[in-house]
Amino acid sequence: MLYWAIVFFIVALVAAVFGFGGIASASAGIAQILFFIFVVLFIVALVARAIQGRGR
Incomplete structure (x- = not known):
């Protein structure tokens, strides 16, 4: 997208x-x-990765 x-x-x-x-x-x-769509999706991916990483 970028x-x-x-x-x-x-x-x-x-x-x-x-x-x-x-x-x-x-x-x-x-x-x-x-x-702006790219930035929003990038931030969502970072947050999802951070949440997923904490559970393991």
Whole structure:
């Protein structure tokens, strides 16, 4: 998921350089959403791993 966030961020940068403002803002928005989903899932995985590790 982090890979796709980076891909959309690069697409947004390239679109911004060439002057496509609508595409750039849409790609940046998608990249931001994917990044936050990645962070939330990462934190959930860390917490789940910590809880699972304590039981053993």
